[in-house]
Amino acid sequence: MKKKDRMHKGGIEKFIANFGWPRIIIAIFLLLLFVIAPFIGIDVGTSLSDMLVRVGMNGILVLAMVPMIQSGCGLNFGLPLGIIAGLVGAVTSMEYNWQGLFGFGMAVLFAIPLAVLLGVMYGYFINMAKGDEMMIGTYVGFSVVAFMSMMWLRLPYRNPLLVWGFSGTGLRTTISLTGFWMKVLDNFLAIRIGPRFFFPTGSFIFFALCCVLVWAFFKTKTGIAMSAVGSNPQFARAHGVSEDRMRIVSVVLSTVLGAVGMVVYEQSYGFIQLYMGPLYMAFPAVAAILLGGATINSATISNVVIGTFLFQGILTMTPSVINGMLQTDVAEVIRILVSNGMILYALTRKGKGTVK
Amino acid sequence: MTNEKPLLSMKGIQKDFLGNRVLEDINLDLAQGEILGLVGENGAGKTTLMNILFGMPVIQQTGGYKGTIALDGEEVRFSNPNAALMAGIGMVHQEFFLIPDFSATENIFLNREVTRYSLLVEIFGDRLRTLDKAAMNERVVQVIKELGVNINPDTLVSEMPVSYKQFTEIAREIDRAKIKILVVDEPTAVLTETEAEALLAVLKRLAAKGVGIIFISHRLHEILNICDRIVVLRDGKLIKDISSGQSDVKSIASWMVGHEIGDFAFHHTENHRKTENFLSIDHLKVLMPGEAVKDLCLQVHEGEILGIGGLAGQGKLGIANGIMGLFPAEGSVTLKGKSLKLNSPLDAFRAGMAFISEDRRGIGLLLTQSIGLNIAFPLMQVKGGLLKKIAGLFTWEDKKKIREITSSYIERLDIKCTGPDQSVMELSGGNQQKVCVAKVLALSPQILFASEPTRGIDIGAKHLVLSVLREINEKEGTTIIMTSSELGELRSICDRIAIVNEGKIAGILPAEAPVEDFGLLMLGE
Amino acid sequence: MKPKYSLKGALISNLVPIVFLMFAAFAVPMSGLSIPYLLHEMISRLARDSLLVLSLVIPVLAGMGLNFGMVLGAMAGQIGMVLVVDWGLGGMPALLVAALLGTPISIGLGYFCGYILNLAKGREMVTSYIIGFFMNGAYQFLLLYCMGSIIPITNPELLLSRGYGIRNSMDLPNIRQVLDRLVSVEVFGMDIPILTFAVIAVFCLLIVWFKTTKIGQDMRAVGRNRAVANGAGIPVEKTRILAIIISTLIACYGQIVSLQNLGTINTYNSHEQVGIFSIAALLVGGATAENASIANVFVGVFLFHLMFVVSPMAGKNLIGDAQLGEYFRVFVSYGIIAVSLLLHAWKKRHEMLERRLLENDGKE
CATH class of the missing domain: 3.40.50.300 (P-loop containing nucleotide triphosphate hydrolases)
Structure with missing residues (x-):
């Protein structure tokens, strides 16, 4: 009976059910911000460019959530491991003074093997702690960030642009990419309309490329097996798929994406922040994918794209609009409430995949 | 021992589960001090009958039952297990309902602890009464003595042998103020022979004190040994109600299995x-x-x-x-x-080899995925079938072939669905099972x-x-x-x-x- | 039957504190800090932090793991302190009024937190962690935007120059160490804050007594096996909410005690680190997400803070870099939580497998 009722419901209700209330509210809110903006003297072109740049900057970090969610490891709070690999790749490439797209490429190349290594280690931890992956991920991530803080002080980087001037050792807290490969992707084939609008074509192409690769991966034999492990581990095991191995592969994949995503982030941001900088970087990425409609046990590429746009849109628009209207800077507070509220909502919601 | 008025009387009990009649016109009496053996194959309706007696929520959720239950001649209809417990019906579960890290005493008195008044009760209510450990231990010792076994009240359940866990459960039931009926569900299944004997002796002793016992077991010689009367259920019907002296193992077996x-x-x-x-x-x-x-x-x-x-x-x-x-x-x-x-x-x-699992939803299927993927999955993972190479590098799912093969099975097995892309979750049980069959057929x-x-x-x-x-x-x-x-x-x-x-x-x-x-x-x- | 006591068993179950003790034995001489100085520091830190760590014991009893949501209590305590300072109160009355103000806020926040955790059974730790972050947003909103605009703040010195919102940090000259100094004894030139320890002792006794009550027993039952407790008619969800409320309340009082000892409030930071440090301390003391005793609290606070004080100096003397020691102690606080969660999760799975095998054996 109930099922029939549901079928007869109108298209709008079905759309809402599929899209999810939080997403709709946020989307309407974002739209509202764009509508209000011109009336309080905010340039829509600039805001739109800001948003697009940030989408290109953060997209791959959000994409790094997908493999682990799909294999049933939950939200990747251990993203800092990938980020660390990305940081090491970046500073190593800069140590040699490599510049432009080549410098960027080398940073990615250095980052990937380290990400694989860290990912395998992290994967073993995750397998040890089935059921508690998210908490373990958070603290393994934090520990590695703190451990690397010690390492940044001691690692033998010598390039004077990278290390503290007075002692000659120890990497600086913030390193500028000016003169190395700052915005190489953003500016690649970039489109500029008028003085204010800027479209970071290169970053978007790269983001799209990564999305396509991940999408394609989930159509391969391994990718399908990975999704099966995530949606029903017993089914997968009964058909000869090794659950543990698939989970490790997914963690490695997520960590590598995190590393690549970090290098992309750096080139767009223009700075590298070491030491405790990466500590909380997993949270915005987690919030973004959830905002995009993912749950803790299922995520798609469209969740990534929609989520990144919405989340970065909110992040760009709220400071300017709310501050413009109220003359206060509640943006930070709104960011905290929205992102953590989204995560809470996902944690308390029973996942779609778990049918009992 | 029996007196005229039965202790428990179930009349005309009938129960439907989603249109299936699982119990039909069951009439059952239990006298004081009587041990009644309840036998039947799995699915014969024993558990449902006991669930009805206990007012388990699952019964109400599926539309209640027909018929009447009278306890001491008074009609009762329990709305929850607690009400049944209060009325003096106890149950010893097949799976232990005990907390392993708690002692025997703590388990026996779980949520019925003997407590003492403390001043803070006035402010925060009765849950702040302090526990009276000594009084509880004393009572446990007494109950255990009544059972005729030797358990230290402070022993943790996790450190007890299986039979002691069983005894702890029984002790908990009989310590309730006015236990009248005790239902024991396959108590000896997990016990060794000597343990089982000790348990049977305890049950006999309880019956001698006037407690009515419903004893569910598959071990027919035990049933014949301790029960006064035997009731056989089959396919939801009461097949036989006979005193144990007039029956033997062979005839009980044939009543159970049927012709x-x-x-x-x-x-x-x-x-x-x-x-x-x-x-x-x-x-x-x-x-x-x-x-x-x-x-x-x-x-x-x-x-x-x-x-x-x-x-x-x-x-x-x-x-x-x-x-x-x-x-x-x-x-x-x-x-x-x-x-x-x-x-x-x-x-x-x-x-x-291939396998159709008995746990269709748990092991047999990827419920959230399409029919096509479910059928293709084993072939793909085990034999590398239904894959194609792209640019000689990536092996990719062959969507076209998957659709073809799925459509052919949908037709052959008459799977009622909207097409190969419908998710398995939306199918009926029978059609889900057909997907499971298709899955193994594809492997030939x-x-x-x-x-x-x-x-x-x-x-x-x-x-x-x-x-x-x-x-x-x-x-x-x-x-x-x-x-x-x-x-x-x-x-x-x-x-x-x-x-x-x-x-x-x-x-x-x-x-x-x-x-x-x-x-x-x-x-x- | 297993022997009740074995040296090996005792060593293994106390592995974490033993490792930390060994670390201290190595790092204390390296740091070059004097024993009296360290003792003095430890006593002061025990007085400051024990109550906060104590707040974690009850949720563990109720099977809800380490309550990262204790920061909610710390926030409540801070709100009380801010208001007390604004009203110009000082001395003991200030502390009492702050505690009085914090109480209803803590109960409300604790109820909220417990309610959410009931929706996320089996994921309590990560959920309570996120609740902490979420409520931090609400806290910032309240203090940065509401105070001085909607909620009247009379003392302009507390406000940011823009006219509303509480300043980033404030001194508590009239409150600083009032509890510590009210009754204190000097032993070997060290001030021992008797009254503070007395307050802590009272809470310890309350917890011990609580375990002997009906509700304490119910909480243990809920913590050990939710299904059996529910079957026996114990109101599982209510009991769990109560555990969180108690934890939040103790954390609130703990934060007030801690702030009076420090004598200053970092309005937007003080509470943030409290959760991490308290949990790390409890774990260093040998507790797990399933078992925590009062002894774990004190051993933990002592060892954790010893490491905290000693490692920068030890790092400096050993490698010539104090910064390294600074990061080392951060690494250890996070690492200890990661490792104990990992061990805890691994043990839980191991026990589950073992139980499955035992069940099979039992039927043989």
């Missing part, structure tokens, strides 16, 4: 290739919780349909699950003289294990599944090992039927053998 034959005619395979040692299972041990296999030997002939029957919990399901690598197994399995690597599902598949196995292939599906789907199994056996020569708790079904399709009891083969009979013989094997008599 009816399934809606299928006997099946005789002519194309038996009779290869001895086609599949031989030697000293198989499987650690499957609740369905453990212990040192089981079995020979399967090529091209036959072998049935595996037996009561629940005896290990019949463990055989297929063990060989297919789903639960840890030991022993040796040889297929055509080649030894099979155990504990590896992939090796089992590669050796040409040499040996097919089918565990409870018709459980919980409608009659049409049942027919279809069974005829498909028969078809592949006849046309493709697939050897089928079918496990089922419905004897009638096994007899209708199988050539031989092996009965499993206590993790071992109790005997193998041709399908035409008389039902009583099967019944006796099932009961291990």
